[in-house]
Amino acid sequence: MHILGIETSCDETGIAVINGKTREIIAESVKSQIDAHQVFGGVVPEIAARAHIDVIDGMIAHVMREAKLEFKDLDGIAATCGPGLIGGVMVGMMAGKAIALAHQKPFIAVNHLEAHILTPRLLQDVPFPYLVLLVSGGHTQILVAKSLSDYELWGTTLDDACGEAFDKCAKLLRLPFPGGPHLEKVAAKCEDAAKALQNVPLPQPMAGKPNCDFSFSGLKNAVRLATQKPHLAPELAYSFQHTASEILADRCAQAIKRFRTIYPDVAHPAFVVSGGVAANKTIRARLEGLMQENGFLFFAPPLKYCGDNGVMIAWAGYERLAAGLVDGLDAKARPRWPLEEMKQSS
Numbered sequence: 001m002h003i004l005g006i007e008t009s010c011d012e013t014g015i016a017v018i019n020g021k022t023r024e025i026i027a028e029s030v031k032s033q034i035d036a037h038q039v040f041g042g043v044v045p046e047i048a049a050r051a052h053i054d055v056i057d058g059m060i061a062h063v064m065r066e067a068k069l070e071f072k073d074l075d076g077i078a079a080t081c082g083p084g085l086i087g088g089v090m091v092g093m094m095a096g097k098a099i100a101l102a103h104q105k106p107f108i109a110v111n112h113l114e115a116h117i118l119t120p121r122l123l124q125d126v127p128f129p130y131l132v133l134l135v136s137g138g139h140t141q142i143l144v145a146k147s148l149s150d151y152e153l154w155g156t157t158l159d160d161a162c163g164e165a166f167d168k169c170a171k172l173l174r175l176p177f178p179g180g181p182h183l184e185k186v187a188a189k190c191e192d193a194a195k196a197l198q199n200v201p202l203p204q205p206m207a208g209k210p211n212c213d214f215s216f217s218g219l220k221n222a223v224r225l226a227t228q229k230p231h232l233a234p235e236l237a238y239s240f241q242h243t244a245s246e247i248l249a250d251r252c253a254q255a256i257k258r259f260r261t262i263y264p265d266v267a268h269p270a271f272v273v274s275g276g277v278a279a280n281k282t283i284r285a286r287l288e289g290l291m292q293e294n295g296f297l298f299f300a301p302p303l304k305y306c307g308d309n310g311v312m313i314a315w316a317g318y319e320r321l322a323a324g325l326v327d328g329l330d331a332k333a334r335p336r337w338p339l340e341e342m343k344q345s346s
């Protein structure tokens with residue numbers, strides 16, 4: 001079953017064709033707009049939308065050529081319809097709808113967050129229900145994926161998202177935007193971990209609280225104060241990354257307890273970490289260790305599929321199409337589209 005996936009909700013244009021049934025990625029392309037936004041220190045929505053328009057047609061043609069397929073060979077067109085920057089979402093959604101209309105193909109309106117959550121299922125068997133940590137630039141959530149379209153939110157951030165905290169900390173260290181990957185590289189230059197934690201002690205907001213919520217603003221503030229004193233960038237970056245991964249692990253430990261109580265019959269529960277921040281190797285390793293200690297199977301997308309891409313949209317589209325969840329050409333573009341509202345909208 002051949003699905004074209006289109007992603008345009010932020011600053012990456014992602015296009016892919018997959019065969020969902022055989023779990024084959026046939027052709028894909030991702031184009032980042034980072035250069036266009038870097039001078040502004042963040043993503044500028046208007047510039048993002050225009051940049052998607054500039055490249056989307058050419059990228060779709062290129063990916064279809066690489067896949068050696070024509071539009072008539074497709075079984076469905078999936079496009080991100082939210083949540084995200086609405087100008088960009090509309091560009092991808094309208095391109096998808098136009099192809100679906102012209103070639104009389106099913107259109108699948110994909111929730112970007114659901115796509116992140118389902119991505120590991122493309123490459124491995126991850127059975128429902130599973131525990132999810134979604135960590136991106138806009139979201140930090142713990143939830144249970146019960147089935148397609150059925151997500152229960154257990155915790156979210158009370159202030160900044162984890163990726164946002166990485167980006168802000170990186171900015172304080174004068175690293176380029178988006179800072180997460182740059183900060184990881186600087187932290188890797190730290191030669192003495194124990195000394196870094198001693199020299200730059202940082203707080204872990206919410207530690208030990210018996211819920212699954214997050215807070216990163218106190219951490220960000222502490223980093224700001226630390227940068228005002230003499231410091232070594234690798235030590236500060238290391239301490240921040242270590243603290244962020246401890247915060248995530250502490251909140252996930254609460255979720256593990258809750259999952260065991262609510263689903264005592266699931267013998268080998270699965271845990272998925274997904275979203276841009278899931279590309280961080282320290283965080284992946286910390287969470288993998290935590291899951292092993294607690295008898296959970298650990299799943300994370302390959303590094304290249306942690307950030308935004310067309311493959312994850314095509315896969316979510318395939319899962320929905322296979323379950324008979326097709327949308328009309330009147331599907332809305334949604335700047336906000338909480339996962340908990342998926343059930344009503346499907």
Ligand code: KG4
Nearest residue numbers: 136137138163178180181276277280307308
């Ligand atoms: O999922 P994503 O590509 O876009 C959103 O939907 O938000 O996530 C982007 C976020 C950015 O904040 C970026 O700095 C962060 O993910 N990120 C990382 C790493 N790679 C990307 N944060 C920490 N370490 C990384 N290696």
Ligand code: ZN
Nearest residue numbers: 136276307308
């Ligand atoms: Zn994303």
